[in-house]
Amino acid sequence: MIIVFDAKCLICSAWVQFLLKRDRRRVFRFASMQSSAGAALLAQAxxxxxxxxxxxLVDGTCSYQHTAAIxxxxxxxGYPWKLAWIMWPLPAFIRDxxxxxxxxxRYRLFGRSEACFLPIAEDRLRFMEDMPETISD
Incomplete structure (x- = not known):
């Protein structure tokens, strides 16, 4: 699964850092929308x-946006985070x-960095910069 995010947005970068700490199974890979990989994934969607x-959120051939992605x-x-589904019955037009x-x-509420978020060395392999020939994650 690949998450495309805004690496200059402070709340978006905080979200990625939150996921890096809690994704024990290392399910997620990341692509900033500022990278060629992220831009290509956005264009595909x-x-x-x-x-x-x-x-x-890109999961194989499916992609998800807004609260469906979250x-x-x-x-x-996993638990306790998947309990967020209790909010699913709220109509999508309200949630989204x-x-x-x-x-x-987001920039006005949470701030913006002029430099893109950079992961620590041990997480760098989880970040896509260039678009691979095929994406199977």
Missing amino acids: GLSVARLETLL FRVLHQL GIYRWIARH
């Missing part, structure tokens, strides 16, 4: 880097509307 209002990511982390509002204002 019909998304543009400009005005991006979601993180993208729920699937938290589910992979709140998500998109936060995403649209």
Whole structure:
């Protein structure tokens, strides 16, 4: 599974750091939207880097956005994180509307770094920079 995120967004980078600490099975790989791999994955999902209002979860040939991506990511982390599914019955237009509002204002609410998030050495292999020929994760 690949998570495409905004490496200049402080809340997005904090989310990735949260996942790196809790993904004990090392299920997730990461691609910043600023990388060629991230841009290519966004394009495959019909998304543009400009005005991006979601993180993208790519699972094989399927991709997920907004709260659907968040729920699937938290589910992979196991208990207690997968309990987030209790919020699933809340209508998607409400969940995703709140998500998109936060995403649209993420720099103002949480800040922005002029430098992209850089992982520590032991996690670097989990980050994609260039787009491989095929993605099977």
